[in-house]
Amino acid sequence: MSNPLQILALLSDPLLNPNGQPVDRLGLDQEVSRVRRQLAALNRAADLHLLIATPDNLLNTLRDHGPFDLLHFTGHGSDGLLAFEDGQGGTFPLDAMRLQAIFTPLGQPPCQVAFLSACHSESMAQALLAAGVPHVVAIDGDMAVFDVAARAFAAHFYPALLAGKTVRQAFEFGRAAVLTDPDTLKACRLEAGRNPALAELVNLLTGQQLPPPDALNRLEALKFKLLPEPPSPLGRGVGGEGEADPHAIAPFPTVPTGPLTLFDLPPYPETLGASLDYFTGRAADWRHLIGLVRERRLTTILGFGGMGKSALAREVGRWFARRNLFPGGITFIALGNRARAEEARLTIAAELKLNPAVTESDRSLARALPPDSLLILDELDSLCAEEPRPTRALFEALRDYSPAHVLATSRQATGAAGEQRYELVHMPAATAEQLFLRLAYERVSEIRGSRAELQEVLQFLDGYPRAIVQAARQMFSPDLSALLADLRRAKEEILHDPDLPPEELRDHESVLITLNSSLRRLQQRDPDAAAFFPLLAMFPAGLSEAGLVEIFGPAARRQVRTIKELSLLELSAPLDYYYLPAPVRSFAERRLPATALGQYGPAALSHFSRLAGELASLLTSGQIELGVVLTSLELPNLYYWLDWGYDGEQTTGDEACLTARITASLRNFYTMMPLLRAEAQQRSQRALASAFRLQDRAGQANTLQSLGDLAMRVDDLKGAAQRYEAALTLFSQIDAKLG
Known part of the structure; x- marks a missing residue:
């Protein structure tokens, strides 16, 4: 072999399954990064092509660059299906028939070795074998696999192949890595605590008496299958004659020395900043916004301060960037300290490095924006409060005259005609618990307390992301009872970053500062609505519009709608009640x-x-x-x-x-x-x-x-x-x- 080895890595990370339910994220960047480091250290010439796994992308890549030497798929799977992406944030269930159809036009095997790193992928391996691929690694058809185990396997399987080992040897290197990987062993310890009966079953079936974590670790290694399997046990054929192992060959014995060349996915724009490690629980909102932003010129995410609007907008931008769906560029521009439309125009032009002359009017700025680009304009609160008419005019121009798409975040809408509004509400209970525990474990090594104490903490936080983040930062000791006592005593007033002096706290570092700033804007906009706001604290489950009129009279409709426009309450499902999340209700109740x-x-x-x-x-x-x-x-x-x-x-x-x-x-x-x-x-x-x-x-x-x-x-x-x-x-x- 004189040419670099050709490796195709298909990456699939949909947000929702075909039923519209959120899908566990897989951490694809970490897996690719680990494999890339291991391959680069070998000093073997290889081209690593990274590709988002959609049927269209795979067809185009096989047409332009196929066949490959190695094919890797990372994603979710189920019996008879691989979970490809549909290009809209959802799942495209790819079955064996369709996968085979994608390979057929090549007229030859798509690769020499394939690894389907997906749960239950053994059934889909048959499509690759039918296409002539001689060596396929897959996951046992009856089992799921830990993400960390799949990463450990891949990080040693591929380097062994490039080092000239046989497929069988490389496979055993991968299995050995699963048995010795600290992250995999940690996952097995957690699973043994949750499911001790499974470890007992493994020991029973294997005839061994291993400690539960070791038993599950062994099971994890055995989930990896090398196909096709030999027709009989190795070295023991019919009549005593050994059968040849089809994988006892080295497909790449002489890979030339040289660098690893990476054909990466498009990078994340620098303006989006680093991804939050703890971003979670917004898959349905994420998927919905992806569709809206692609279809509409102007979309605004609305919600309470601290509800996660900015973080969600950034993640939407990252998703688009990795898939190159806005080739004109994606730019995140913070407008939180801009109170005049003219200042906003100047800031947008400066961030995009446009000629300052284009800021003379809304239309000239709109026409100067890059085609096929996405502008994420964050925190329009001051603009909408201080200059509502000029702000509306600016955004109508961006919608009507710009070749770009705009995604904005604000506590109130711009009021522009054609503005698509998306209301972000509090997180579901299960997701809120997951987020709180994850952040709390970053402060303390263990958490002590009863389920009832945890439920009371979560009930007060009520799925409000900023409250959850700041409450986790108040975990100075492992005892939940200490945090609960503080919440009972001071409620929303303790929900701030404890590592900063009170006088230095800013909006995003304190729930109380966030709520006070929202209330000030409401007082400026409509004093009567601001005076009415505390009365909503008398309805902990929220209140219907009919109840609102019965109790307060028809005039209350206008006041509540103004409060909602400034994102100090939300409409809660399933009854469409006007609702204050618990920290906001506590804030309102103090003013009752x-x-x-x-x-x-x-x-x-x-x-x-x-x-x-x-x-x-x-x-x-x-x-x-x-x-x-x-x-x-x-x-x-x-x-x-x-x-x-x-x-x-x-x-x-x-x-x-x-x-x-x-x-x-x-x-x-x-x-x-x-x-x-x-x-x-x-x-x-x-x-x-x-x-x-x-x-x-x-x-x-x-x-x-x-x-x-x-x-x-x-x-x-x-x-x-x-x-x-x-x-x-x-x-x-x-x-x-x-x-």
Whole structure:
């Protein structure tokens, strides 16, 4: 061999699977970097071509550069499929038939050696074998593999091949690397702790008694398969004659000395900065934005300060850059300290190194932007607040006259016609937990505490990324109880970077500073809306628009919409309630007027009495699952107002005690929720006392009936009979009076 070895590395890292669910990220950059270092150290001439694995990319590369000596695929897999990318952030499930069709036009094998570094890839190896590839490494068809194990294998398999070893020898070098790799052993230790039964099963099947981490480490090495397998055990053919091992040959015995030449993916633009190690949990948002940015000229990510808008915009930019989907360039421009549209024009021109003359007007700047480029304009908050009309005009010009696409981030929209708005809301609970634990482990080596303590911490952080980051930084000791005590005492006020003096903290380093700056903008924009904002703290589960009008009147619609426009609340799924994440609600609650509960309590109780009745009717009409789910979602609001109403409600007379009516409406819900039985008993007793205080016999009767139902649930037949009898007496008195 006199020419450099030709290696094609196909990399697939989709954000979502075909069902729209987030996919675990694989850390492709780390794998490629490790293999590249190992190959470069050999001083063997090789060309390493990196390619994002889409069917179109593979067809084009085989046409222009194929065949290759080595083919490597890194990505996800399942039985009979490799997870290629679809070019939009999603998954293209490539089956054996389609993979074979891609290889067919070559008229010869696409490579000499292939490694399918994907879970369950053994079934897909058949497509490569059918295409004439003599040596294929794949993962056992029934098993998944640790990413770290696949990296360790590749980092020693390929260098052994380039060093002139046989395929069998290179394969065994790879397996040995899996058994001796510290990261793989660490992953096996964690898995042994989670799944001790698996280690026992491995020992049973192998007839050995290895420690659980070692048993799983051995299993991990055995998952790698070299295909085709010999027709019989090596060295023992039929009749005692040994069969030749098809892999006992060195396909590249004389690779010339020389450098490793890398044909890399397009680089990340410097303006995007370094990727956050802890960026997680936004795959669906990421995928959605990829589609919007490609389809629309102007897209704005909206959300609370600290919700992760800038980080998400940067990651979208990185994704596009690696796939060269904006060949005119991708530029991230921070506009957070720009309050005038003219200043924004000058900053954009300077970052893009344009002639300053183009900043004379919005249109001239727009026309001067590079074609097929993406501009990420970050933090438009001051621009939108200080100069809303000029800012709108600038962005309309960028949309109408620019050959570039624009992705912006802001707490409020620019108002430009045709602006595509994307609202970023708080993270799902599972993702928030993952992020908090990952960051906390960077501060302390272990975390001590109960599951209940962790849940209380996460409940307060409520999926708010900046709050999660700053709470993790408050982990000065491994004990969750210490952090929890601080959160109970100071709440959002402790959510800041503890490594900086208070006077030096900036917006992104403190939740409190972020919220104060948002509130100041709201006060400047609409003082009435700013005065209304604290009232939303009275609804921990959020509030529907119908409830908003019932409790506060039609004028509240305008105020709440203004608050939402400045990203101080969000619409929460699945009910589209106006909702404050817990740290924001705590911030608002500190500003709640002392008279607010008494002023709005009667209207709130009236609204929730009606709503509780509707929820109860779902349970009695057979829509049990829906009724339980909706009641559970509403429960924080019901409890908040019941806790006030048990002592604060004032109207007297039959049917007057709304707290008793609401509590009684929860009767059927409580009977289906055994874990809430003690809560139900306590609240029913308080409701009964409230009904007596307000001289509401109907309320007393309904509550006694609820207490009777609860007694029946614990087989207290005597107690149930007493309460039912007392309720019946009251109902009879009310009927006699009505008659």
